Amino acid sequence: MSFYTRVLRVIRQSNVLLEILDARFPEQTRNPYLERRILSEGKKLILIMNKSDLISLRQAKAFKEELEREHPVVFVSSSKRKGINRLKTLLTALSRAQKIKVGVFGYPNSGKSSLVNALKGRHVAGTSIKAGFTHGEKLIRLTHNISVIDAPGIIPLGDKDEFFLILVCARNPERVKDVELMALKLIELIQKTSPKKFEARYSVKLDSRDPGEVLEEIALKQGMLLKQGLPNLEAIARRILLDWQKGFLQ
Secondary structure, eight states: OOHHHHHHHHHHHOSEEEEEEETTSTTTTOOHHHHHHHHHTTOEEEEEEESGGGSOHHHHHHHHHHHTTTSOEEEOBTTTTBSHHHHHHHHHHHHTTSOEEEEEEESTTSSHHHHHHHHHTSOOSOOOSSTTOOOSOEEEEOSSSEEEEEOOOOOOTTOOOHHHHHHTTOSOGGGOSSHHHHHHHHHHHHHHSOOHHHHHHHTOOOTTOOHHHHHHHHHHHTTOBOGGGOBOHHHHHHHHHHHHHTTTTO
16 A cells, blocks of 8 residues: 555544644655645644754744635644644644544654654654654543544655755655755755854864865864775765754754
């Protein structure tokens, strides 16, 4: 059974759907096709802005004003348990003291299982840094009236931008073919946005330097070498991509 078929089944079984978005890239991590299916079936949709601790209050306010024109929006950080009580209160109000099922969907590794664990208050859904960790639907009871269906992650049809998939943690670094190119793109992006954590972690200066030089310097500093003392660019590139996905560079 395909992931899309499984998610569509979750939609049919649920009364309320939570679409888990990356707060840094909310529009890019939405799935318009599934949103239309949810609305066509008369189901309630709530947009969950996960990883909200990685954006500024100014960004959060702007995103909220834009997205709430379409659907209710809740900002959360599953890892830091921010916004969880507000989401619980909203789900309780929607249940109206009746039994409901809440479906959870989004990109692979978007934080679906972590959100379910935060709502439950303990570890009930498996989590992993590896995209695609959840392989099948799981029904988890939150309260007497509210149960959650944790669905496998799904990448929207036609989404083949590998760099974007890396940014939102939907592609495992070990599965990336041209890992050096992806790391160079990431360094270039960080140079323009938030270089301080990167510079502190690797003890380098970014400024307007060539990303290739930065990659070589980090490999040499960390002793990641090939024969003849040449920098192992592939190995350090994968480490940098993984550090990004673990949140060390944001």
